[in-house]
Amino acid sequence: MKFKPLSLDGAYMIDPEPLVDERGMFARTFCGREFAARGLDSLIAQCSTSYNRRRSTLRGMHYQVAPFAEAKLVRCVRGAIHDVIIDLRPDSATRMRWTAAELSADNRRMLYVPAGFAHGFQTLTDNAEVFYQISERYSPEHARGVRWNDDAFGIRWPLADPIVSNKDSSYPDFVS
Numbered sequence: 001m002k003f004k005p006l007s008l009d010g011a012y013m014i015d016p017e018p019l020v021d022e023r024g025m026f027a028r029t030f031c032g033r034e035f036a037a038r039g040l041d042s043l044i045a046q047c048s049t050s051y052n053r054r055r056s057t058l059r060g061m062h063y064q065v066a067p068f069a070e071a072k073l074v075r076c077v078r079g080a081i082h083d084v085i086i087d088l089r090p091d092s093a094t095r096m097r098w099t100a101a102e103l104s105a106d107n108r109r110m111l112y113v114p115a116g117f118a119h120g121f122q123t124l125t126d127n128a129e130v131f132y133q134i135s136e137r138y139s140p141e142h143a144r145g146v147r148w149n150d151d152a153f154g155i156r157w158p159l160a161d162p163i164v165s166n167k168d169s170s171y172p173d174f175v176s
Contacts, residue, residue, distance in 0.1 A: 001028060003038060003112075006101075008087045008094045010114035012040070013101060014073075018108075029110065030073065030133060040112060041071035041135045048138075050130040052079075052123045058162035060120010061086060061146045061171075069115035070136040079128030080104035081121040082158050086146065089116035096176060098153050103130075118146050120168075122157050147171040 002015040016027035035042035050059060061084070064070050074083060086098040102124070103109050113119050121130065148155065148164060152174040 001031065001034060003034075007099050008085065008097055008117070009092055010040075011085060011087075011099065011117065012038075012112040014110040014112055016108050016110075027108070029075065029108075035112075041115065043135045044133045045137050046134045048132045048134060049077075050132075052128045052130075053126065054163055055123055055126050055128075056159040056162050057128070058120065058122045058148055058157065058164045058168070060084065060148055060168060061118035062120060063088065063116070063118045063144055064136060064139060064142045065144055066142075068136045068139040068142040070134050071115045072111075072113040072119060072135070073133040074103065074111045074113060074119070074121075075108070075131045076103040076105060077129050077131045078105050079123065079125035080106070081123050081128055081130060083111050083121045084119070084155055084157075085111070085113050086118040086153055086155075087116070088118055088146070089114075092116070096153065098155055100155075120148055122159055122162055124158065145171045146174045150174050152176070 018025040018027040032042040087094045
C-alpha cells in the first residue's frame with residue numbers, strides 16, 4: 001500500500017498496490033502493522049456499509065466524541081463518491097479545514113480519517129456503495145454532526161441540489 005499524507009494533519013490517501021496477472025488482480029487493503037508503523041489507529045472494532053441508490057445523495061458530516069471518537073478507513077466499492085473530511089480537533093494546526101477526494105470502485109483509493117474529524121460524502125453515480133472500517137463501535141449517545149453546508153467550513157460540493165436527510169440538514173451552525 002502507498003500512504004500519501006493529505007493537507008490535514010493525520011489524514012492519508014491510501015492506494016493499494018495491485019498484483020496483476022491474466023486472472024485479474026490482488027491487492028491488500030489493510031495491514032495493521034503498516035498502519036501502526038505510521039502512528040495510525042489500526043484497531044478495527046466495526047465495519048459498515050452504505051448503499052446509495054441515487055446520484056447526488058449526500059451523507060454527513062458525522063463523527064463521534066470521546067470516549068468513542070473513531071478513526072475510519074473509507075472505500076467506495078461500487079460507483080463513485082466525493083468524500084469530504086473536516087478536522088475538528090481542538091488543538092490541531094489544521095482545525096476547521098476540510099479536504100476532499102474522489103473515491104471510486106475504479107480507482108480503489110482509500111481515505112484514512114483520523115479520530116476527531118467529521119466525515120461525509122456525496123455520490124457521483126447511482127448505486128454507489130461505501131465500505132468503512134472503523135476503530136470504535138457505534139455509540140448513539142456519542143454521535144455528532146456538523147451541517148454539510150455550514151458557512152463555517154465553506155465546503156464545495158460537486159453536485160447541486162443534493163439529496164440530504166432531515167437529520168443531516170438540521171445540525172445547528174458550528175460554533176468553534
